[in-house]
Amino acid sequence: MARKIAFINYKGGVGKTSLIVNTAACLARLGKRILLCDFDTQSNASIWLLKLDRWNPINTSGEGAVFSIFEPGHHRVKDLIIKDVVLDKAGGNALPGLDLLPTSFNLVDLESEYTGDPHRPAYVIFQEQIAEIENDYDFILFDCPPNILRASQCGIFTANEIYVPSNPDALSLIGFTLLVEKLGRFHQLSASFRKASMGVPAQICGIIFNAIKTGVDIEVPRMRMQLRLNQFKAAKRTAKDAHIFTAFVRDAMVVRRAVALGLPVTLLGQEAEGDNVVRDFERVADEILRNPPAP
Numbered sequence: 001m002a003r004k005i006a007f008i009n010y011k012g013g014v015g016k017t018s019l020i021v022n023t024a025a026c027l028a029r030l031g032k033r034i035l036l037c038d039f040d041t042q043s044n045a046s047i048w049l050l051k052l053d054r055w056n057p058i059n060t061s062g063e064g065a066v067f068s069i070f071e072p073g074h075h076r077v078k079d080l081i082i083k084d085v086v087l088d089k090a091g092g093n094a095l096p097g098l099d100l101l102p103t104s105f106n107l108v109d110l111e112s113e114y115t116g117d118p119h120r121p122a123y124v125i126f127q128e129q130i131a132e133i134e135n136d137y138d139f140i141l142f143d144c145p146p147n148i149l150r151a152s153q154c155g156i157f158t159a160n161e162i163y164v165p166s167n168p169d170a171l172s173l174i175g176f177t178l179l180v181e182k183l184g185r186f187h188q189l190s191a192s193f194r195k196a197s198m199g200v201p202a203q204i205c206g207i208i209f210n211a212i213k214t215g216v217d218i219e220v221p222r223m224r225m226q227l228r229l230n231q232f233k234a235a236k237r238t239a240k241d242a243h244i245f246t247a248f249v250r251d252a253m254v255v256r257r258a259v260a261l262g263l264p265v266t267l268l269g270q271e272a273e274g275d276n277v278v279r280d281f282e283r284v285a286d287e288i289l290r291n292p293p294a295p
């Protein structure tokens, strides 16, 4: 069965999308089969991997984006997945094994206009459709916005593991704290919809520091985060082996460049060669691989 992991922090702009896209690419390069589900209405991951020329038609028509499984409800996740999404300049397959469930700006309607059936919340509809295809993957990853509204709920309800990208600052720590509170409440609200086959409700398993500037000592923010994590662990509000990743990701211009080029940093070739940040993402991927959730 696929490992299902949501990347989320209540703090925006910490690098959730950068981490998930680049880590997914590293895992795909290791031969893993990855489905990346974009649950952020900003569509950053979708625009990044599809580039504007392939994403614009989806956004304009709404056809092919994840919202169409909810309203009008004619599509299923399995029909919307873009296989081997990353293409090279000649339109060839640049990264076999990385598939995308794209989103478009209309996902915002899930939060307001969507009424649906109160007995079948959006997250139940989504989880059932992921269950149909999860045997096709080693990892199913959910890029979430910095909240636990309906779109995020789809990823969190379906996932068993949560990783929290963070910057070494007080606001990330606040975002983490808020996340733990909101997560507990969501698990209570959604408990009656869970089936035994889904495994444990998503638990916070790790915190990943991102965008660390050269010369910046992260020991103090790391210690503060560790103290907070210890408190939550003692209260059984995270996984019992939740940890701050040993791997962290440096701040590097090439990470921002990669978005403009529509490629994960591992595929930038010469431009990223010798840049340590590529190794950083590989280490993050490796640490995820080495830490499957306890049975």
Ligand SMILES: Nc1ncnc2c1ncn2[C@@H]1O[C@H](COP(=O)(O)OP(=O)(O)OP(=O)(O)O)[C@@H](O)[C@H]1O
Binding pocket: 011, 012, 013, 014, 015, 016, 017, 018, 019, 040, 042, 044, 144, 145, 146, 210, 211, 212, 249, 250, 251, 252, 253, 255, 256, 259
């Ligand atoms: N390691 C890094 N080095 C340099 N720039 C980075 C790094 N990580 C992220 N960034 C840049 O920081 C900005 C925010 O990153 P990103 O979009 O991944 O954050 P996010 O947490 O997904 O944001 P949101 O909450 O809006 O979804 C982007 O411009 C991204 O390119």
Ligand SMILES: [Mg+2]
Binding pocket: 016, 017, 018, 040, 044, 144, 145
């Ligand atoms: Mg994002």
